[in-house]
Amino acid sequence: MKKIITEENKIISAQFNRVLPVSFYGRDTRTVARELLGHVLVNKNYEGMTSGIIVETEAYLQNDPACHAARGMTKRNRAMFGPAGRAYIYLIYGMYYCFNVVTREQGIGEAVLIRALEPVGGIEIMKKRRGRDKLTELCSGPGRLVQAMGIDKGQNGQDLTGNGLFIGAAGECGHEIINTTRVGISEGKELPLRFYIAGNPYISKR
DNA sequence: GTCCTGATCCTCT
DNA sequence: GAGGATCAGGACG
Numbered sequence: 001m002k003k004i005i006t007e008e009n010k011i012i013s014a015q016f017n018r019v020l021p022v023s024f025y026g027r028d029t030r031t032v033a034r035e036l037l038g039h040v041l042v043n044k045n046y047e048g049m050t051s052g053i054i055v056e057t058e059a060y061l062q063n064d065p066a067c068h069a070a071r072g073m074t075k076r077n078r079a080m081f082g083p084a085g086r087a088y089i090y091l092i093y094g095m096y097y098c099f100n101v102v103t104r105e106q107g108i109g110e111a112v113l114i115r116a117l118e119p120v121g122g123i124e125i126m127k128k129r130r131g132r133d134k135l136t137e138l139c140s141g142p143g144r145l146v147q148a149m150g151i152d153k154g155q156n157g158q159d160l161t162g163n164g165l166f167i168g169a170a171g172e173c174g175h176e177i178i179n180t181t182r183v184g185i186s187e188g189k190e191l192p193l194r195f196y197i198a199g200n201p202y203i204s205k206r
Numbered sequence: 207g208t209c210c211t212g213a214t215c216c217t218c219t
Numbered sequence: 220g221a222g223g224a225t226c227a228g229g230a231c232g
């Protein structure tokens with residue numbers, strides 16, 4: 001399993017120009033969360049380009065008590081109600097940012113939280129940003145991957161099909177996907193809305 | 207205005 | 220395994 005993904009890295013690296021279209025995101029949130037696994041998140045800025053394979057996601061649905069959008073639109077969660085394929089970035093615990101991908105049609109507040117990446121490109125930049133050398137400590141958690149990728153709160157609402165921040169399409173990986181319950185929430189934790197690639201060493205623990 | 211909470215991570219013990 | 224760091228948004232008055 002691990003070998004397949006590592007092999008895939010080289011192929012994916014050459015395929016960054018193929019970007020997932022808006023139609024990919026404008027579907028059922030659980031489907032998007034599951035199908036995002038294996039694709040590649042890319043961020044380009046003045047420091048260079050960083051990228052990683054998405055290995056862990058969580059779906060947040062509109063009628064879900066754990067979802068920020070459950071109580072309607074506010075200034076904070078406005079991006080979740082925007083068009084599909086946009087970024088929703090917010091501050092958590094006063095210190096860390098979480099990166100989400102907006103799904104469904106405009107006006108519906110649903111999104112997919114990206115929880116972990118397998119680092120692929122710009123690893124030296126990631127190490128510098130994180131102050132860590134171990135690959136498994138670069139992107140294994142929502143706050144960590146935002147820091148490693150150099151994602152900024154100013155990118156909240158940004159179109160993920162354009163330049164700079166986007167998700168590149170990877171080929172069929174043939175990986176096994178585990179569907180289980182979410183992490184770090186108090187309500188709605190019984191719902192099986194977390195997805196990750198079986199046996200991947202880069203998923204967040206717990 | 208004040209208070210409280212939280213989709214986390216890191217550093218200790 | 221426990222607790223601290225740190226702050227924007229939301230609830231309330």
